[in-house]
Amino acid sequence: MTKKQLIMEKSIELFASQGFDATSVQQITEHCGISKGAFYLSFKSKDELILALIDHFMMETVSSIDCLVTNANDKEKLLYDFYYLCFDSVNQHSESALIFIKEQTHHLNDKLISKMHYYNQLIEKSILSIIEYVYGDTAQYTKYDLVYCIQGFIKTYMELFFFYNLPADFDTLCKSLVEKTNVLARHTTIPFLSQNLIEMIKQPLNTGIAKEQIIQMIEQDIDEIEESIEKESLILLKEELKEPSLNRALIKGLLENIRHQVQCKSTYYVLRSYFDFD
């Protein structure tokens, strides 16, 4: 494990329990058993650390969702799987999720805002795909509202698990939510969110994940993987990022090579989005 990873893992615990502002770099380094100087060898600043944490968590989440939606083949199950994935992944990374929730509204700086915006839009896009796939024209006029209702369900029930340690019967919960969603999709007639409103919201869809960062992701994967076609593909993709030279077919091929490599699932979906193979 690199020092960077160590710092990230250990700092998650502190940030989750005390919040970002209330955790000093001193505390982090003590908790890692390293010196203050060593911290600044891995991260340029404290802000860079939390940005990295949030990126890591959101990248994972977003790409899992993306993966689910892209490979969907069962209309009945997709929505259930989606809900389950949301609760399950937040449950498994509850500390990261807590940081995310805590700092989301705290707008440390502009970078964080646009990051959040970016990830939110990705998730909304996925939810919309699900709705269009599952309900088709049935929800034609109310689909944007449905997106927000689904997010509302998730957010509200999520908090229940965060604030009170409810026994996590995710199966019942998700079945219950699927039913609610079905009912809304089939019986609501009064939309609030129109295409127009949605367009207004979408405007500042700028800053995605920086190329730099994707390169870092790839490098991390390369470190973790043994000599193989997959590894070589990753190396070539990294080169392509640094200096584009291959045509789209070759890139697509390289992506296919790493598609089923579990370790780099996130990377695959991030790259897929970066090279615009949606």
Place this chain on the structure above:
Amino acid sequence: MTKKQLIMEKSIELFASQGFDATSVQQITEHCGISKGAFYLSFKSKDELILALIDHFMMETVSSIDCLVTNANDKEKLLYDFYYLCFDSVNQHSESALIFIKEQTHHLNDKLISKMHYYNQLIEKSILSIIEYVYGDTAQYTKYDLVYCIQGFIKTYMELFFFYNLPADFDTLCKSLVEKTNVLARHTTIPFLSQNLIEMIKQPLNTGIAKEQIIQMIEQDIDEIEESIEKESLILLKEELKEPSLNRALIKGLLENIRHQVQCKSTYYVLRSYFDFD
């Protein structure tokens, strides 16, 4: 206006735009045109200030809702009115609401947590009343889920207004939400939240509003009101709080006296809850 009120009003602006941690007492006093010492004459600490702000905002909100529910007489309109009130009051006190949202998850200290818990429970109780009143047995088994769905709707659409400055067509929004709620109430069959789960959550329903604070509210009302039966009733109620001596009928009478005095609407509902006249 007392110095305390001045500080509260001015600090809301700063907290809303920068957050609590990022706003120094220095800044607040400069923005008020007073000295640092003067600040500490009104508030024992910076924490006490934000606690007061959140109390003020939540007391107002909760009592408006309580008022609406208590005086309901039109099943068709109640839910609409409730939604409208929520959006409208948050819209009108958007800065306070923003502070509330920002600091809600930041758990400054235990006092804040239990305060939030307390207010949340009051609101949930009101929503449950609405559901029971509007749907009766129809939503018998899913009413607790409905409470959380309603909260989810509000939270999610609220954020839309906060993060993007959407044109606020609250009327359409509320009609749309009422329809969604109706649909859920009539067609859902799979509950997730049972009576049992709800009981688990309710456990730490301790610390309400401190008696001290209610007294301060009353004193503020007394200052603002001219000589009248209402003023005298307030004075007597204040005495009763400090040293209980009257029987419940008399107290109830005093409460009735101030019931329709607009300036002390919050106080009325807080007192009603304190003396347990629900």
Place this chain on the structure above:
DNA sequence: TATAATAATGACTAATTGGTCACGTGTCAA
């Protein structure tokens, strides 16, 4: 006007913070 009481001031303190940097320490190849 004189005196007491209250309100308000702002320089000050003590503590904490994020971030730096001159100085080890261990590990290579030559």
Place this chain on the structure above:
DNA sequence: TTGACACGTGACCAATTAGTCATTATTATA
């Protein structure tokens, strides 16, 4: 053994903070 190099250290710095308190200004009272 030497020297080069990266890795790592923790004392230190400048800036900022919440909160205090001796002093001054203002007001009310006699």
